[in-house]
Amino acid sequence: MSKNLTTRSEDYSKWYNELVVKADLAENSGVRGCMVIKPYGYAIWEKMQAELDRMFKETGHQNAYFPLFVPKSMFEAEEKNAEGFAKECAVVTHYRLKNDPDRPGKLMVDPNAKLEEELIVRPTSEAIIWSTYKGWVQSYRDLPLLINQWANVVRWEMRTRLFLRTAEFLWQEGHTAHATRKEAIEESEKMMNVYADFAQNFMAIPVVKGLKTETERFAGAEETYCIEALMQDGKALQAGTSHFLGQNFAEAFDVKFANAEGKQEYVWGTSWGVSTRLMGALVMTHSDDQGLVLPPNLAPIQVVVVPIYKTDEQLAQITAEVDKLIADLRKLGISVKFDDRTTQKPGFKFAEWELKGVPVRIAVGPKDIENGTYEVARRDTLTKESKPKEGIAEFISGLLEQIQSDLFNKAFNYRETHITEVNSFDEFTAVLENKGGFVSAHWDGTAATEERIKELTKATIRCIPLDGVEEAGSCVFTGNPSTKRVFFAKAY
Amino acid sequence: MSKNLTTRSEDYSKWYNELVVKADLAENSGVRGCMVIKPYGYAIWEKMQAELDRMFKETGHQNAYFPLFVPKSMFEAEEKNAEGFAKECAVVTHYRLKNDPDRPGKLMVDPNAKLEEELIVRPTSEAIIWSTYKGWVQSYRDLPLLINQWANVVRWEMRTRLFLRTAEFLWQEGHTAHATRKEAIEESEKMMNVYADFAQNFMAIPVVKGLKTETERFAGAEETYCIEALMQDGKALQAGTSHFLGQNFAEAFDVKFANAEGKQEYVWGTSWGVSTRLMGALVMTHSDDQGLVLPPNLAPIQVVVVPIYKTDEQLAQITAEVDKLIADLRKLGISVKFDDRTTQKPGFKFAEWELKGVPVRIAVGPKDIENGTYEVARRDTLTKESKPKEGIAEFISGLLEQIQSDLFNKAFNYRETHITEVNSFDEFTAVLENKGGFVSAHWDGTAATEERIKELTKATIRCIPLDGVEEAGSCVFTGNPSTKRVFFAKAY
Numbered sequence: 001m002s003k004n005l006t007t008r009s010e011d012y013s014k015w016y017n018e019l020v021v022k023a024d025l026a027e028n029s030g031v032r033g034c035m036v037i038k039p040y041g042y043a044i045w046e047k048m049q050a051e052l053d054r055m056f057k058e059t060g061h062q063n064a065y066f067p068l069f070v071p072k073s074m075f076e077a078e079e080k081n082a083e084g085f086a087k088e089c090a091v092v093t094h095y096r097l098k099n100d101p102d103r104p105g106k107l108m109v110d111p112n113a114k115l116e117e118e119l120i121v122r123p124t125s126e127a128i129i130w131s132t133y134k135g136w137v138q139s140y141r142d143l144p145l146l147i148n149q150w151a152n153v154v155r156w157e158m159r160t161r162l163f164l165r166t167a168e169f170l171w172q173e174g175h176t177a178h179a180t181r182k183e184a185i186e187e188s189e190k191m192m193n194v195y196a197d198f199a200q201n202f203m204a205i206p207v208v209k210g211l212k213t214e215t216e217r218f219a220g221a222e223e224t225y226c227i228e229a230l231m232q233d234g235k236a237l238q239a240g241t242s243h244f245l246g247q248n249f250a251e252a253f254d255v256k257f258a259n260a261e262g263k264q265e266y267v268w269g270t271s272w273g274v275s276t277r278l279m280g281a282l283v284m285t286h287s288d289d290q291g292l293v294l295p296p297n298l299a300p301i302q303v304v305v306v307p308i309y310k311t312d313e314q315l316a317q318i319t320a321e322v323d324k325l326i327a328d329l330r331k332l333g334i335s336v337k338f339d340d341r342t343t344q345k346p347g348f349k350f351a352e353w354e355l356k357g358v359p360v361r362i363a364v365g366p367k368d369i370e371n372g373t374y375e376v377a378r379r380d381t382l383t384k385e386s387k388p389k390e391g392i393a394e395f396i397s398g399l400l401e402q403i404q405s406d407l408f409n410k411a412f413n414y415r416e417t418h419i420t421e422v423n424s425f426d427e428f429t430a431v432l433e434n435k436g437g438f439v440s441a442h443w444d445g446t447a448a449t450e451e452r453i454k455e456l457t458k459a460t461i462r463c464i465p466l467d468g469v470e471e472a473g474s475c476v477f478t479g480n481p482s483t484k485r486v487f488f489a490k491a492y
Numbered sequence: 493m494s495k496n497l498t499t500r501s502e503d504y505s506k507w508y509n510e511l512v513v514k515a516d517l518a519e520n521s522g523v524r525g526c527m528v529i530k531p532y533g534y535a536i537w538e539k540m541q542a543e544l545d546r547m548f549k550e551t552g553h554q555n556a557y558f559p560l561f562v563p564k565s566m567f568e569a570e571e572k573n574a575e576g577f578a579k580e581c582a583v584v585t586h587y588r589l590k591n592d593p594d595r596p597g598k599l600m601v602d603p604n605a606k607l608e609e610e611l612i613v614r615p616t617s618e619a620i621i622w623s624t625y626k627g628w629v630q631s632y633r634d635l636p637l638l639i640n641q642w643a644n645v646v647r648w649e650m651r652t653r654l655f656l657r658t659a660e661f662l663w664q665e666g667h668t669a670h671a672t673r674k675e676a677i678e679e680s681e682k683m684m685n686v687y688a689d690f691a692q693n694f695m696a697i698p699v700v701k702g703l704k705t706e707t708e709r710f711a712g713a714e715e716t717y718c719i720e721a722l723m724q725d726g727k728a729l730q731a732g733t734s735h736f737l738g739q740n741f742a743e744a745f746d747v748k749f750a751n752a753e754g755k756q757e758y759v760w761g762t763s764w765g766v767s768t769r770l771m772g773a774l775v776m777t778h779s780d781d782q783g784l785v786l787p788p789n790l791a792p793i794q795v796v797v798v799p800i801y802k803t804d805e806q807l808a809q810i811t812a813e814v815d816k817l818i819a820d821l822r823k824l825g826i827s828v829k830f831d832d833r834t835t836q837k838p839g840f841k842f843a844e845w846e847l848k849g850v851p852v853r854i855a856v857g858p859k860d861i862e863n864g865t866y867e868v869a870r871r872d873t874l875t876k877e878s879k880p881k882e883g884i885a886e887f888i889s890g891l892l893e894q895i896q897s898d899l900f901n902k903a904f905n906y907r908e909t910h911i912t913e914v915n916s917f918d919e920f921t922a923v924l925e926n927k928g929g930f931v932s933a934h935w936d937g938t939a940a941t942e943e944r945i946k947e948l949t950k951a952t953i954r955c956i957p958l959d960g961v962e963e964a965g966s967c968v969f970t971g972n973p974s975t976k977r978v979f980f981a982k983a984y
Contacts, residue, residue, distance in 0.1 A: 030566060030623050031611065034559035039639065042556045064534045067526035068613075068644055068660050069582070072589070074522060076599055086589040086599050090561070092613065093601065094583040095648040097564070107568055107578050109585065109610055118601055119523065121560075121584065121613070131522050141835065147531065152560055152644065156587040168560050343633065 005355075007289040012233040016284060020162045023292045023356050025279065033160040033167030040356065041279060043300035045170070048278060049150065051202050051297075052172060055194050061146040061174060068152075069119035070128045078252035081126060084219020088156035090121040090167075121154040126220060126245075126271055129175045130253040137177060137267060139258045144187070145177040163280035164237075164492050171275035177250070177267045179257065184268035185223075188244040191272040192225040195240035203278065204295040204408040205229050205285045206415045207239055208438070208487060210463025215447050218271075222246035228462045228487065230415045231284040234436020236462045236489035239281050242272035280492070285411050286380070292357025293380050295407050296400040303329060303336045303396060304358045306349050308365030315340075318364050321389075325362070325374075328393035334400065354379060359403050360396060380407055421485065428476050428488070432459055438489050442482035444475035453477055459488040497847075499781040504725040508776060512654045515784045515848050517771065525652040525659030532848065533771060535792035537662070540770060541642065543694050543789075544664060547686050553638045553666060560644075561611035562620045570744035573618060576711020580648035582613040582659075613646040618712060618737070618763055621667045622745040629669060629759060631750045636679070637669040655772035656729075656984050663767035669742070669759045671749065676760035677715075680736040683764040684717040687732035695770065696787040696900040697721050697777045698907045699731055700930070700979060702955025707939050710763075714738035720954045720979065722907045723776040726928020728954045728981035731773050734764035772984070777903050778872070784849025785872050787899050788892040793829045795821060795888060796850045798841050800857030807832070810856050813881075817854070817866075820885035826892065846871060851895050852888060872899055913977065920968050920980070924951055930981050934974035936967035945969055951980040 005022065006014045021027050025041030028034075037045065053063070069092060076082050096113035100106040122128065133145060154168045163169075174191060178184040192209055199205045207227035217224040221243035229239045250256070250266035259265050286293040296302050305326065307318040322338055329336045337358075339349050346363070353361055361384075363375040374392055377384035380403055387395060418437025422428045431439050443449060443461065454460050464486045473482045497514065498506045513519050517533030520526075529537065545555070561584065568574050588605035592598040614620065625637060646660045655661075666683060670676040684701055691697045699719035709716040713735035721731045742748070742758040751757050778785040788794050797818065799810040814830055821828045829850075831841050838855070845853055853876075855867040866884055869876035872895055879887060910929025914920045923931050935941060935953065946952050956978045965974045 027624075027627075029559045029620065031559040031561045031563060031620070034561060036559065036624050037557040039554035039556045043554065045557075046555065062531035062535065063538065064531045065529040065537075065662065067521045067523040067528065068646065069523050069526060071523060072599055076597065079597055082599060088588055090584045090611070091586040091589065091601055092582045093585045096580055097578040097583065097610075097612070105568065105571055107564055107574060109583055118589075119582070120589070128521065128523070132519075132528050135519075154560065170557065 005289060005291060008232065015289070016280075017162065019283060019287060019291060020280075025283070025292075026162045028162065031167075033157055035162050035166050035168075037170075037276065040300060044282070044294070044298050045276060045279060047298050047300070048203075049172075052198060052274070053150075055198060056148050056172075056174065059146075059190065059194060061148045061176075063149065064147050065149055065151070066125055066128050066132060068122055070122050070125075072118045072120060074127050074131055075120050077127060077131075078220050078249055080248070081220030085123045085155070086120065088158075089123050090154045090156060092119040092121065122151070123153055123155045124271075124273075125149065125151070125153075125173055126175065126249055127253075130249040130255060130269070133175075133177055133267075134253050134255045137255055137257050140179050140260055143177060143179045143257060143267060144183065145175075146187075147176065148172055148174045161280075163276055163283070166276075169276045171273050173271060173273040176270045177255065178269070179259065179265075179267065181246070181268050184246075184270050185244050188223070188225055188242045188270045188272065191270070192227060192240070192242040195242065195272070195274060196227050198274075199227055199229065199239055199278075199281075200408065202295075202297050203282055203285075204297075204404055204411060205239065205281060206408065206412040208463060208465055209467070210465045210487065212241070212463060213447070213450060213461045213486070215450055216461065218243045220245060220248050221271075222248070226463050228438075228489075229281050229285065230418055230437060230489070231281070231492065232414065233284070234418060234490070236438065236487075236491040237277075237281050237284070238462070238491065239278060240272070240274040243270060245269035245271060286407055287357065290382065291355030293407070294357035294359060296359045296404045299357065299359050300335065301337045301353075301356075301358050302334050302400055303360045303362060304349075304353045305336060305338045305362045305364065306346055306353075307338075307340060308346050308363055314366050317366070317369055321369060322364060325389075325392065329396060332393055332397045334393075334397060359400060362396075378403060380410075419487070422476060423473075425476050429457055432457055432488070432490065436490065438462065438487040440485045440487055441476040442473035442484075443486050444478050444480035444482055446478075449475060449477050453488070457488075457490075459490050462487045462489050462491060497781060497783060500724065507781070508772075509654065511775060511779060511783060512772075517775070517784075518654045520654065525649055527654050527658050527660075529662075529768070532792060536774070536786070536790050537768060537771060539790050539792070540695075541664075544690060544766070545642075547690060548640050548664075548666065551638075551682065551686060553640045553668075555641065556639050557641060557643070558617055558620050558624060560614055562614050562617075564610045564612060566619050566623055567612050569619060569623075570712050570741055572740070573712030577615045577647070578612065580650075581615050582646045582648060584611040584613065614643070615645055615647045616763075616765075617641065617643070617645075617665055618667065618741055619745075622741040622747060622761070625667075625669055625759075626745050626747045629747055629749050632671050632752055635669060635671045635749060635759060636675065637667075638679075639668065640664055640666045653772075655768055655775070658768075661768045663765050665763060665765040668762045669747065670761070671751065671757075671759065673738075673760050676738075676762050677736050680715065680717055680734045680762045680764065683762070684719060684732070684734040687734065687764070687766060688719050690766075691719055691721065691731055691770075691773075692900065694787075694789050695774055695777075696789075696896060696903060697731065697773055698900065698904040700955060700957055701959070702957045702979065704733070704955060705939070705942060705953045705978070707942055708953065710735045712737060712740050713763075714740070718955050720930075720981075721773050721777065722910055722929060722981070723773070723984065724906065725776070726910060726982070728930065728979075728983040729769075729773050729776070730954070730983065731770060732764070732766040735762060737761035737763060778899055779849065782874065783847035785899070786849035786851060788851045788896045791849065791851050792827065793845075793848075793850050794826050794892055795828045795852045795854060796841075796845045797828060797830045797854045797856065798838055798845075799830075799832060800838050800855055806858050809858070809861055813861060814856060817881070817884065821888060824885055824889045826885075826889060846874075852891060854888075870895060872902075911979070914968060915965075917968050921949055924949055924980070924982065928982065930954065930979040932977045932979055933968040934965035934976075935978050936970050936972035936974055938970075941967060941969050945980070949982075951982050954979045954981050954983060
């Protein structure tokens with residue numbers, strides 16, 4: 001198959017858009033800003049969901065489901081949150097269409113079916129969930145509430161890109177309620193760590209854990225923890241956030257509990273989420289000019305087997321051989337596809353599975369049968385070698401683990417060589433322009449400086465790294481004193 | 493705990509509503525007609541989802557995700573479908589709120605952010621999906637498309653009831669495209685059979701498979717297959733539908749393919765769905781005046797272990813014993829909860845787990861330790877017996893299977909004794925009023941008669957059973973000739 005993929009060096013952004021569509025991950029729909037997630041892309045998302053869901057349940061969370069709509073007045077209750085989100089959202093104002101008398105066969109909004117109060121399609125669910133928690137919490141015995149929801153949300157983005165920024169997207173949102181400030185902070189940190197663990201060990205994406213500045217914080221939170229990843233073009237991507245909400249939502253929705261002494265207190269909250277945006281991070285971290293590169297943990301097909309033959313007899317012989325191979329691989333929990341399409345040539349198949357990022361390809365021809373070997377190709381390195389069929393299943397199993405860790409290491413090395421300490425604004429702009437990546441710099445802690453740097457360079461403070469050391473320094477922009485470096489970057 | 497549950501004989505409808513709330517399945521939200529599915533209810537839904545998803549994938553289907561919104565003009569394309577659905581739906585007309593200058597801290601719809609074209613929140617996704625399929629199908633090689641979506645949908649119901657009829661509900665919707673009429677019909681029938689298999693073998697709910705009459709058919713379908721269940725109050729409940737769409741949507745959205753001879757043809761479609769409504773069917777089929785009765789396949793907790801003790805020493809002794817029991821049960825794949833709360837008495841715990849429908853309860857007290865026994869109680873029969881601890885895990889495993897099949901048989905017997913053949917309209921109304929259930933009667937095949945009977949009795953034709961025999965008869969209402977009996981019932 002002809003891939004005709006723009007290369008990364010030609011146009012990274014175009015490469016990304018083309019790849020997402022050509023590899024059958026997603027496409028734009030007939031609805032402004034909304035995407036269709038295609039079966040191959042959705043299968044990857046399902047693997048992410050399954051692993052995250054397992055991790056959430058292992059840390060004591062349960063799933064539930066809350067309404068899609070939030071009445072306007074409910075949304076207004078937590079003012080900062082409303083201010084941050086209500087500006088660009090889908091608003092339901094009517095509950096009926098009717099036949100348009102002037103245009104036969106066409107419909108119009110029924111003016112008699114106007115809602116008394118407008119409904120907002122949830123951009124996030126704190127409001128609806130905290131209004132519900134009020135009824136669930138009376139005493140300290142009802143705490144903590146550890147709840148997660150898998151859902152769609154809508155934010156009316158004007159400039160959209162598949163997975164990275166869409167009007168509707170899929171995500172999970174955890175919403176927890178606790179008796180103490182300390183416990184809520186621990187929960188926020190725990191979930192940030194769950195996300196980091198997931199990104200690194202499952203998606204093979206190294207991340208920096210940190211805190212957002214006040215400017216970049218979630219509207220309504222006291223503190224926002226985040227994990228930040230670095231894409232191959234040197235731009236950062238926020239991969240997940242976990243918010244310590246303090247008592248803000250409890251106060252807004254009057255959620256109180258009787259403590260062990262019978263005294264009424266507001267509960268402490270957290271919320272945390274990751275979304276289909278992670279699909280974008282996945283593509284941009286590992287893939288190359290030949291197409292997708294998927295870490296084995298996330299690949300819907302881990303191994304593809306392609307027969308090379310000229311005669312039907314050869315195909316029959318290969319198929320008999322391959323049947324056993326497939327059975328052996330499946331016994332080890334490996335997902336395999338035997339691509340025995342007769343309508344396509346091997347070269348076409350090779351290119352197609354390369355484009356789709358299948359980690360390992362095994363080719364079997366008459367020569368292999370003769371020699372008792374298989375040709376094993378790695379997608380990530382685009383290398384291949386001949387392997388004896390003896391013990392091949394175990395070899396492949398080990399190879400998949402190797403690929404998973406090699407991908408992480410490759411991304412980690414890229415990331416490590418793209419964290420640059422700078423001590424002047426000239427250095428700052430030079431690194432940002434010529435090299436990209438995280439620019440580690442002292443900052444005076446003011447929103448004004450942060451804003452000015454953003455205006456001048458388009459770089460934002462991605463996070464204040466949690467493992468950063470205290471050191472005396474002066475702000476790279478104003479020269480004012482600073483005690484810790486922060487990470488700036490251009491970002492998705 | 494005090495249950496204070498209205499009994500079924502007192503008020504079946506009230507019993508249902510109370511049970512759903514008290515057993516922590518769901519509750520009404522602050523948003524008109526929308527429910528909150530609570531963690532315990534959602535855990536049951538997750539079990540349904542996992543099993544259905546497995547069955548769909550085993551029959552060759554893949555999951556994907558399509559937009560929540562459908563532009564009005566897209567919805568209009570298939571006129572019958574639009575006519576059937578667009579009347580009561582949530583309509584998004586604006587994409588922004590702004591601060592209300594007259595009411596500080598409050599929001600108002602921004603009149604400058606009116607959408608050029610209104611968006612409908614999907615009541616079902618045929619329109620958006622078929623508009624997408626147009627781009628996916630060129631040749632017969634692209635067919636069949638076998639796709640399923642797990643999603644939320646919204647229908648603006650005026651009278652809502654938890655799970656049974658809510659404005660927003662969760663469901664899956666399969667949408668397939670085929671090269672031939674025959675293949676599409678086979679698919680519709682296959683999925684009806686998957687649903688029936690799921691209802692009967694997994695949910696322990698016997699169902700009648702049948703066809704809907706033209707009046708009751710899905711708007712835009714040529715044929716609607718359904719499974720119909722019978723609740724304990726003698727009312728029927730449509731538990732799932734599978735539609736043969738003919739070429740209606742292909743024509744409306746211009747979805748054509750080149751057949752093997754290179755000739756352009758419209759594709760043939762199906763769609764099929766089940767929803768959180770099944771939660772209502774589950775409750776109303778098996779539960780009793782003490783609370784939920786859950787089939788073991790669907791129970792989030794299959795076995796609860798309650799310690800009976802007076803002293804801490806006794807509790808320690810029981811706990812040591814129970815740890816091994818729990819490990820043995822888990823090894824057999826059984827989900828167990830050890831209810832060692834110190835804040836509640838055993839009687840309270842018994843009542844709580846009865847209310848929540850846990851299939852098996854094991855009580856362990858000092859006497860049991862002494863005798864080497866456990867007290868094993870069945871939720872469905874409310875019976876208990878003492879069992880030797882030797883081989884207890886295997887006994888429990890067998891007991892769970894027994895309960896699963898007993899529940900099905902009980903429901904099946906009820907259903908079988910509530911299918912009544914009638915041959916006059918007097919009989920018809922008498923059976924309907926005094927006994928309920930399915931009334932098997934001859935019908936002249938006209939929508940007029942169907943409508944008239946509905947007006948007079950509130951009974952609708954639930955289905956034309958697929959296993960019905962051809963027999964000469966006369967319509968129970970008009971006396972006109974008929975060749976087959978159909979099933980009438982009052983329905984949810």
